[in-house]
Amino acid sequence: MMHDLLSKICNGHGTARDVEMLEELSIYVKEASLCGLGMSAPNPLMSTLRYFKNEYIEQLKKSDAIKGGVHG
Amino acid sequence: MAKIPINIDGTALEVEQGQTILEICQANGIEILTMCHMKGLGDVGACRLCLVEIEGINKLLPACTTKVAANQVIKTKTEKIKKYQKITTELLFAVCVSNGKCELQDLGYKVGMTHVRFPYLFPQCEVDTSHPWYVMDHNRCITCTRCVRVCSQVEGSYNWGVKNRGVSSRIISDFNTPWGESTTCTACSKCVHSCPTGAIWPKAIVQGQLTKSPQMIADLVERRKMNL
Numbered sequence: 406m407m408h409d410l411l412s413k414i415c416n417g418h419g420t421a422r423d424v425e426m427l428e429e430l431s432i433y434v435k436e437a438s439l440c441g442l443g444m445s446a447p448n449p450l451m452s453t454l455r456y457f458k459n460e461y462i463e464q465l466k467k468s469d470a471i472k473g474g475v476h477g
Numbered sequence: 478m479a480k481i482p483i484n485i486d487g488t489a490l491e492v493e494q495g496q497t498i499l500e501i502c503q504a505n506g507i508e509i510l511t512m513c514h515m516k517g518l519g520d521v522g523a524c525r526l527c528l529v530e531i532e533g534i535n536k537l538l539p540a541c542t543t544k545v546a547a548n549q550v551i552k553t554k555t556e557k558i559k560k561y562q563k564i565t566t567e568l569l570f571a572v573c574v575s576n577g578k579c580e581l582q583d584l585g586y587k588v589g590m591t592h593v594r595f596p597y598l599f600p601q602c603e604v605d606t607s608h609p610w611y612v613m614d615h616n617r618c619i620t621c622t623r624c625v626r627v628c629s630q631v632e633g634s635y636n637w638g639v640k641n642r643g644v645s646s647r648i649i650s651d652f653n654t655p656w657g658e659s660t661t662c663t664a665c666s667k668c669v670h671s672c673p674t675g676a677i678w679p680k681a682i683v684q685g686q687l688t689k690s691p692q693m694i695a696d697l698v699e700r701r702k703m704n705l
């Protein structure tokens with residue numbers, strides 16, 4: 406599910422809501438997991454969200470531009 | 478047994494050692510949401526609905542499998558817990574397409590769910606109709622493993638098991654063979670009553686008319702203890 410969200414954003418179909426949900430799910434998985442794998446699996450993703458937020462925002466802007474082009 | 482002091486949601490309690498947090502909460506009228514827990518069966522901590530916050534421990538622990546320790550300060554209703562309960566329920570819905578009356582639906586109302594924000598997975602699962610009396614619809618299964626535990630721990634026939642991991646986990650009959658061909662199933666119907674959704678149901682009944690008595694399993698376990 407998180408992989409799908411990330412792919413959606415990378416492919417230029419993402420929205421701000423998707424990034425928000427990705428953040429929410431990462432924290433949820435990290436904290437609510439039963440096993441050690443689940444507790445650390447979202448870490449790489451969370452790091453990108455923390456240190457490369459600008460890239461996410463850039464990508465969203467690009468996506469908006471594409472969508473704007475298609476629909477308007 | 479020795480009594481130990483603990484604190485749940487701001488109430489100081491004196492409780493017996495060796496109990497789980499869930500047992501204590503239920504005995505003291507503190508509501509904890511559960512799904513994979515079933516009275517009379519051993520707990521596995523699979524659904525993560527009963528998570529509670531404990532002061533001094535930096536992760537959330539499931540109330541059903543965590544034993545109390547002296548001087549614990551437990552919080553069961555923080556904003557974080559409520560938020561997580563909602564996500565957990567939504568994620569369960571994302572794999573379950575049951576629309577009959579089910580414990581999962583009740584849970585949805587309880588956590589104040591209005592819709593599922595996550596994309597439905599719609600796994601194309603098999604429906605096993607090979608058993609003469611019952612049907613197993615894997616599309617509605619949330620793999621809480623209540624049927625697996627009731628089959629081994631209460632009926633003692635070990636028909637149900639689990640294969641694979643994560644989203645590809647599936648409940649299997651015997652060695653992943655059709656339920657109807659099972660050499661271990663006694664057709665006792667305990668799994669039907671333990672199923673929280675509409676995944677296991679008797680053929681003779683129309684979905685929605687089925688009344689289950691999950692309490693029966695806990696009663697049975699209690700009565701057996703008395704006979705010993």
Ligand code: FES
Pocket residue numbers: 510511512513514521522523524525526527528539540541542
């Ligand atoms: S009821 Fe405790 S984890 Fe499911």
